[in-house]
């Protein structure tokens with residue numbers, strides 16, 4: 001057991017906090033609508049995972065976690081002062097942005113300002129395909145789901161910040177402050193206990209692997225005979241446990257084992273979507289933008305020699321190079337449409353993750369005008385690393401032939417702050433946790449030279465990050 005402590009620093013800012021809150025209440029009364037109030041203070045460095053864990057009792061079902069591979073920004077959010085979930089399916093990216101903009105336009109901010117990843121922040125994601133009818137499996141998520149947390153710990157380049165958010169309505173009173181401080185105090189005096197009651201797997205089952213291979217074989221024929229060039233097909237694995245899985249335990253394992261990936265979780269109700277994705281969709285800081293082309297895969301070797309040989313093989317393999325190049329062309333075009341300069345290396349490099357290596361091309365651009373992160377998501381999603389080529393046809397074929405419900409798997413997941421910075425990853429190497437059950441997802445890019453057996457083996461490797469974090473059998 002460890003005391004979370006260190007937070008009482010925040011209390012010395014109480015006067016400033018009350019002033020800010022009064023300003024927000026006045027504003028709400030004047031404007032006759034709700035106002036978002038947000039305070040940011042520096043705090044002693046503590047572990048965001050401890051913060052997340054301490055919030056279990058009070059905020060389970062309303063927590064999120066984010067860590068980028070560089071550990072430049074780590075965010076843990078607890079509770080929600082506002083949920084954004086829009087119903088206009090075909091314009092969902094722009095609708096989410098509109099709701100977010102309306103909320104932050106009039107926000108009253110106090111304490112530290114303009115710090116990336118702090119203050120009012122929207123965290124959440126979109127499903128892969130808004131046109132696929134939602135199954136029971138994903139009904140808690142819908143086709144988009146975002147939170148503005150009540151309390152948030154951000155570690156930005158090594159410094160910790162605590163953000164406290166509150167929605168003030170015209171009829172609210174400054175008493176609101178007392179409630180908020182009480183909640184924060186309860187939280188900050190909580191004890192960290194990651195729990196010993198570790199879940200164990202009692203059943204591990206691949207869903208319809210033979211049917212999946214059959215679909216891959218048909219898709220290869222379709223690619224050979226039509227204008228379809230590439231199609232990403234996913235499959236599912238189901239796990240059943242003896243106890244409910246605690247998302248903080250899984251996050252902790254992912255953070256240790258998947259150092260080169262984005263580690264994330266998003267809870268809603270009794271469900272948690274969780275994963276460790278090596279693939280960035282888009283990052284925006286100021287007017288710089290970054291995207292990642294990640295497609296083409298091979299196993300890691302057991303020895304350094306074998307690993308180097310496999311890496312060399314991947315870098316020179318025609319099938320994987322073609323699979324990769326489709327992604328580079330598409331992301332390159334999307335970035336060029338809004339950037340004054342775009343930098344794309346001529347040839348892919350290797351990205352080595354714990355269980356797999358990929359062909360990797362980072363893309364960097366300078367925006368030539370104000371472009372929002374949501375506009376970029378709309379342009380990019382789904383890239384041919386998740387959908388296929390041509391884009392619309394690929395999404396339609398996936399909807400028709402894939403047996404599973406992707407839900408948030410392979411969709412954009414991430415955050416944006418009120419200053420226009422943000423980052424979204426593609427939610428692969430992920431699982432949906434539902435009490436004593438979990439659904440894992442893994443897909444791969446089918447091209448003309450694919451084979452059903454080869455792609456089946458590739459997806460088996462892609463299950464490993466989540467399987468390992470959940471204590472599954474890796475068949476090694």
Ligand SMILES: C=C(O[C@H]1C=CC=C(C(=O)O)[C@@H]1O)C(=O)O
Pocket residue numbers: 232234279294295296297358384385386410428429441442443444445462
């Ligand atoms: C769709 C997935 O991976 C994509 C990302 C990297 C490499 C891929 C590949 O080589 O097929 C996939 O396009 C997944 O992990 O579920």
Ligand SMILES: [Mg+2]
Pocket residue numbers: 295296297323444445458
């Ligand atoms: Mg592949």
